[in-house]
Amino acid sequence: MALSRKQRVVAKTVVWIAALTPAALLAWDFWRGNLSVNPIEDITNRTGWWTLTLLSVTLAITPVRRLTGRHDIVRFRRLIGLFAFFYGTLHLLTYIVLDRYFAFGTLLEDIAERPFITVGFATWLILLSLALTSTRGWIRRLGKKWRRLHRGVYVAAVLGTIHFYWGVKADTREPLWFMGIVAVLLLARLPAVRRMAGSVRARRRSAGERVSAGRRSEPLTP
Amino acid sequence: MLIRKHGTHDIRSSEITPESVFVNRRTFLERSTRIGLAAAFAPGVLAACDRSANTANAASSVPVPGEPSQDVDWSRMRSELGEELNSYEAVTTYNNFYEFGTGKEDPARNAHTLEPRPWSIAVEGEVAKPAVYDLEDFLSPVRLEDRVYRLRCVEAWSMVIPWRGFALADLIRRVEPTGNARFVEFTTLNDPEQMPGQRRNVLPWPYVEGLRMDEANHPLTMLVTGVYGRELPNQNGAPLRLIVPWKYGFKGVKSIVKIRFVRDMPATTWAIVAPDEYGFYANVNPEVDHPRWSQATERRIGEFRRRETLPFNGYGNQVASMYAGMDPRTLY
Numbered sequence: 122m123a124l125s126r127k128q129r130v131v132a133k134t135v136v137w138i139a140a141l142t143p144a145a146l147l148a149w150d151f152w153r154g155n156l157s158v159n160p161i162e163d164i165t166n167r168t169g170w171w172t173l174t175l176l177s178v179t180l181a182i183t184p185v186r187r188l189t190g191r192h193d194i195v196r197f198r199r200l201i202g203l204f205a206f207f208y209g210t211l212h213l214l215t216y217i218v219l220d221r222y223f224a225f226g227t228l229l230e231d232i233a234e235r236p237f238i239t240v241g242f243a244t245w246l247i248l249l250s251l252a253l254t255s256t257r258g259w260i261r262r263l264g265k266k267w268r269r270l271h272r273g274v275y276v277a278a279v280l281g282t283i284h285f286y287w288g289v290k291a292d293t294r295e296p297l298w299f300m301g302i303v304a305v306l307l308l309a310r311l312p313a314v315r316r317m318a319g320s321v322r323a324r325r326r327s328a329g330e331r332v333s334a335g336r337r338s339e340p341l342t343p
Numbered sequence: 344m345l346i347r348k349h350g351t352h353d354i355r356s357s358e359i360t361p362e363s364v365f366v367n368r369r370t371f372l373e374r375s376t377r378i379g380l381a382a383a384f385a386p387g388v389l390a391a392c393d394r395s396a397n398t399a400n401a402a403s404s405v406p407v408p409g410e411p412s413q414d415v416d417w418s419r420m421r422s423e424l425g426e427e428l429n430s431y432e433a434v435t436t437y438n439n440f441y442e443f444g445t446g447k448e449d450p451a452r453n454a455h456t457l458e459p460r461p462w463s464i465a466v467e468g469e470v471a472k473p474a475v476y477d478l479e480d481f482l483s484p485v486r487l488e489d490r491v492y493r494l495r496c497v498e499a500w501s502m503v504i505p506w507r508g509f510a511l512a513d514l515i516r517r518v519e520p521t522g523n524a525r526f527v528e529f530t531t532l533n534d535p536e537q538m539p540g541q542r543r544n545v546l547p548w549p550y551v552e553g554l555r556m557d558e559a560n561h562p563l564t565m566l567v568t569g570v571y572g573r574e575l576p577n578q579n580g581a582p583l584r585l586i587v588p589w590k591y592g593f594k595g596v597k598s599i600v601k602i603r604f605v606r607d608m609p610a611t612t613w614a615i616v617a618p619d620e621y622g623f624y625a626n627v628n629p630e631v632d633h634p635r636w637s638q639a640t641e642r643r644i645g646e647f648r649r650r651e652t653l654p655f656n657g658y659g660n661q662v663a664s665m666y667a668g669m670d671p672r673t674l675y
Contacts, residue, residue: 157448158433158644159500222648227637237635287635290498291545291616292445 124193136197140204143171144211161219168212173285173299175205176278177306184309188318199255202274206252209281213245237287240280247277278303409435412572415489422491422503424657426643429502431571433644438578439496440597441545442531442538449540450578457537457598459575459582468528468604471519478582482568484517485509489572490565492588494595495627495656501641506586507569512560514602520556524604527559528552529585529596538598546612552585552596553609553623557665563588563658566599589658591625626666627656 124132147167150156156163179202186194221228231238251271253259260267282303286296308314411417411431420428440450443457462478487507495501515527533549535541541548558564565586568575575581580597587594593613603609613621620634629639629652640649655662 158430158437159447159642161642162447162500219647220642220649224649227639231637235635235637290445291441 129196132197133200136200140175140201140207143167144208161215165212165215165220168208168215169285169288170295172205172209172212173278173281175201175208176274176281177299177302179205179274180278180303180306184306184318187309187315188321203252203255206248209245209248213242237284240287241284244277244280244284247273247280251277275307278307409576415572417505417571420491420505422493426493426503428491428505429644433502434504434570435576435579437502437644439498439592440540440578440580442540442548442550442598443578444540445545451576453539454577454581456539457532457577457581459577459598462582462600464583464599465601466514466518466603467601469521469524469606470604471521472517474518481583485513487568492563492565492586493656494586494588494592495641495652497591497593497621497625497633497638499633499636499638499641499652500644501650501652502644505571506565506567507572508565508567508586510562511564511566511585512562514566515560518604520604523606525556526605526608527554527556528601528603528605528609529554529599530601530603531596532598532600546616549600550596550612551609552594552611554587554594555608555665558587558662561662561665563661589626589655589662591621591627593621594625624666626662627652628654630654 147164151160151164179198182194182198182201186192217223217228232242233239251273254263254267254270263270282296282299285299286293289296309318409431417428417431422428436451437447438450439447440454443450443453460478463475464478464481465473465475467473487509489505489507491503491505493501494504511527529552531550532538533541554564565588567580567584567586568582570576570579575584580595580599583599584597585595585599608623611623613625614623627638632638638652641652642649653659
């Protein structure tokens with residue numbers, strides 16, 4: 122059930138468009154004056170929200186792949202992860218340029234003294250290191266170390282949700298949602314959970330074979 | 344700071360609306376709610392109906408919704424430091440009023456469910472004359488004035504706003520607190536029907552704020568009924584709110600239903616929720632950071648570069664003496 126070359130191109134285009142739409146909508150809202158009278162706050166919040174959303178989508182790919190058997194979706198993982206880094210970078214730049222206007226003295230103080238900002242900055246540093254080493258060359262050069270390094274995405278997702286949680290004043294609903302989603306996606310990687318998911322898939326496959334046998338279609342390949 | 348005073352005879356036409364007019368306003372509001380405009384147009388509708396009392400011709404005198412009153416040239420008005428006013432739009436669309444949602448633009452969208460008339464205010468506790476006032480009776484003896492104040496939010500943004508109201512000290516004199524009254528406690532309406540944000544426990548409802556007696560009696564401390572010469576829009580805390588310009592904005596409790604004079608320091612909402620982040624005094628202080636962010640600078644809404652935050656929000660020469668001898672760390 123691998124995708125054809127043409128299908129792959131179409132699917133990648135769809136991912137690009139979907140991932141850039143939030144940025145385009147934000148630019149549109151800014152241009153049209155649809156943001157609040159404090160647009161810098163809105164831009165900060167929205168880019169941060171999309172960073173966490175795309176990080177969650179990246180983390181969801183492996184469990185979804187195991188659950189559905191659609192192994193080909195893994196080819197979009199790097200792209201979506203890079204888009205998470207893209208929104209994270211917009212988020213950081215909004216803070217540095219629009220909010221603080223390069224006041225590096227107070228920026229360094231913030232990073233050093235305020236856990237909420239320390240954690241956010243650490244998240245971005247992890248995403249930066251993953252983005253830089255996401256090329257084929259670096260995968261080859263780092264070998265086994267690459268896998269270990271890229272487990273850093275789990276740390277980034279956890280730190281990113283903590284950053285969000287510490288950043289809100291009283292309404293913790295959204296940060297808690299993100300924490301819940303990330304927790305589920307990380308738990309799905311535990312061997313015990315994977316075994317359970319494996320048996321679900323096996324049952325579904327045998328059910329699928331019965332159906333396809335009835336229809337006399339081609340047998341499913343694993 | 345007293346920019347303009349209104350004679351008592353001015354008040355009757357613009358501020359005290361006869362009952363027949365509220366009734367008109369209700370039906371007008373209900374009608375406009377049905378076509379989904381009430382949230383955005385409520386202030387304008389109010390004005391339209393106030394005017395209809397004079398002209399008896401509501402339909403033809405509907406003004407542009409959500410704009411300042413025309414009797415004052417607001418564009419030339421400045422704070423005592425020469426700062427320009429924030430726009431009526433900024434003041435009425437960017438609000439922290441969790442009773443209508445936690446987003447800044449939620450109150451302007453959701454506050455149409457609040458009914459600021461009829462409204463009653465209970466004055467109780469250590470006073471010679473405890474009473475429950477009808478809003479109209481509560482306001483009839485006062486002289487309303489316009490005052491331009493800076494509003495500094497604890498979240499490090501600020502605005503310059505022309506409030507309309509009167510000194511809280513005037514009320515305190517009227518109700519005659521006893522010698523036991525050392526603090527004043529203010530309570531917001533608690534009614535999830537009118538305030539949908541109260542259906543979730545984001546904060547312990549109702550919202551409670553308080554002042555020490557000398558702070559409450561300070562001539563800068565204001566009970567506010569209007570902004571930009573209009574009655575307060577619901578999202579700004581209609582029909583009556585507190586403004587204490589040298590303190591962070593959360594001290595400015597909105598939609599007040601109870602004013603209680605007490606012996607002991609009241610437990611105030613944010614100090615209950617996060618005692619390590621918000622204190623009772625909450626005086627604006629650039630030296631004392633919020634645990635999660637610096638208070639040294641602020642963004643004036645409408646400006647790009649941040650401003651230095653002023654001690655006591657720029658009112659130090661008038662209020663600092665009240666805190667002489669107190670540990671400044673307790674005053675944040």
